[in-house]
Amino acid sequence: MDNNQNNDLKSASSSNGDFPGQTYELPGGGIIISSFTDIVNWARSNSLWPLTFATSCCGIEMMSVASSKYDFSRFGFEVARATPRQADVIIIAGTIVNKMAPVLKRLYDQMADPKYVIAMGACAISGGPFFYNTYSVVKGADHVIPVDVYIPGCPPRPEALLHALITLQQKIKSGLTREQIRAENLQP
Amino acid sequence: MTNEELKQHITAALPAAVFDETGEWLNVQVEANAWKHFAQWLRNGQLNMDYLFCLTCIDWSATPTGKNLLTMVYHFTSTSARHTIVVKVKLDRSKPEIETVSDIWRTAEFHEREVFELFGVQFLHHPDLRRLILTDDFEGYPLRKDFEDPVNMIKL
Numbered sequence: 248m249d250n251n252q253n254n255d256l257k258s259a260s261s262s263n264g265d266f267p268g269q270t271y272e273l274p275g276g277g278i279i280i281s282s283f284t285d286i287v288n289w290a291r292s293n294s295l296w297p298l299t300f301a302t303s304c305c306g307i308e309m310m311s312v313a314s315s316k317y318d319f320s321r322f323g324f325e326v327a328r329a330t331p332r333q334a335d336v337i338i339i340a341g342t343i344v345n346k347m348a349p350v351l352k353r354l355y356d357q358m359a360d361p362k363y364v365i366a367m368g369a370c371a372i373s374g375g376p377f378f379y380n381t382y383s384v385v386k387g388a389d390h391v392i393p394v395d396v397y398i399p400g401c402p403p404r405p406e407a408l409l410h411a412l413i414t415l416q417q418k419i420k421s422g423l424t425r426e427q428i429r430a431e432n433l434q435p
Numbered sequence: 436m437t438n439e440e441l442k443q444h445i446t447a448a449l450p451a452a453v454f455d456e457t458g459e460w461l462n463v464q465v466e467a468n469a470w471k472h473f474a475q476w477l478r479n480g481q482l483n484m485d486y487l488f489c490l491t492c493i494d495w496s497a498t499p500t501g502k503n504l505l506t507m508v509y510h511f512t513s514t515s516a517r518h519t520i521v522v523k524v525k526l527d528r529s530k531p532e533i534e535t536v537s538d539i540w541r542t543a544e545f546h547e548r549e550v551f552e553l554f555g556v557q558f559l560h561h562p563d564l565r566r567l568i569l570t571d572d573f574e575g576y577p578l579r580k581d582f583e584d585p586v587n588m589i590k591l
Contacts, residue, residue: 346570380591382577382584 292419293323298334303341305368305402317405331357342370343385355392366394369401436518471534484511487540492554497580535561553578
């Protein structure tokens with residue numbers, strides 16, 4: 248587990264190494280052979296700006312990951328944006344209650360494509376270890392919006408969130424997202 | 436003031452008051468019809484209870500002795516004398532009604548609205564007794580022990 252995480256960290260931090268394509272050095276310049284989609288996905292995955300959105304204690308861990316000790320901007324999660332229109336990824340850090348669900352949906356709808364969702368912690372995955380048997384709690388944020396990566400924990404360690412962010416990057420690099428697949432199917 | 440002094444003052448003002456000193460603070464039990472007058476005395480009398488720092492309700496219906504019992508709980512402290520008491524008022528669970536104290540402690544206005552929507556306690560003469568947090572179409576009182584919501588809750 249630890250070794251895997253270290254490998255992930257290493258491969259992501261040297262992101263120039265995993266450029267998708269071949270480069271041929273020629274006198275006076277060079278030629279890159281790749282597919283356009285791969286390059287777009289590679290670029291996207293290395294510049295994902297999260298939305299400043301936290302509904303409970305997982306938000307404190309998320310802030311910790313944003314701060315200098317863990318610092319997710321090392322991996323391209325450069326700066327948390329306070330508006331959904333400038334954000335690429337929403338980290339659901341905390342419990343979603345029934346009254347918050349329409350707000351989350353609206354934030355997600357306001358984000359520009361392509362957009363990604365990470366469900367952080369037990370509450371965002373399933374309603375949580377404390378409040379699940381309640382009239383007020385949504386039993387998992389994926390009842391409201393589609394989720395790309397789930398992180399278990401209460402709250403997850405900052406390393407776990409970093410691992411999830413890197414997993415999301417690998418997911419993007421590996422191909423189309425759910426939304427992109429859906430959009431392709433819509434076209435005749 | 437010590438608890439003994441508080442008890443003397445309270446007994447002089449309301450002879451029917453019942454005391455319980457098992458908790459951290461002096462507990463005073465008051466009848467619902469004597470509550471409003473007693474509350475005004477707490478605020479304006481010698482005790483000078485100018486700070487209502489907790490207002491809540493307890494549903495005892497899950498216990499053998501409390502089948503038809505709700506208890507209003509008020510925590511008061513005096514910012515000048517630094518003494519604290521807890522006042523408890525028993526209510527009939529089938530028709531819970533109590534006088535509001537929002538005209539004495541303004542903070543009670545919101546807290547009584549919260550107890551109203553979560554426990555169904557009617558606060559008489561409250562200036563604005565609307566729901567505070569729940570949606571307008573919510574049915575039932577979710578913090579009552581017999582509240583059932585088959586969609587969102589499982590029975591344990």
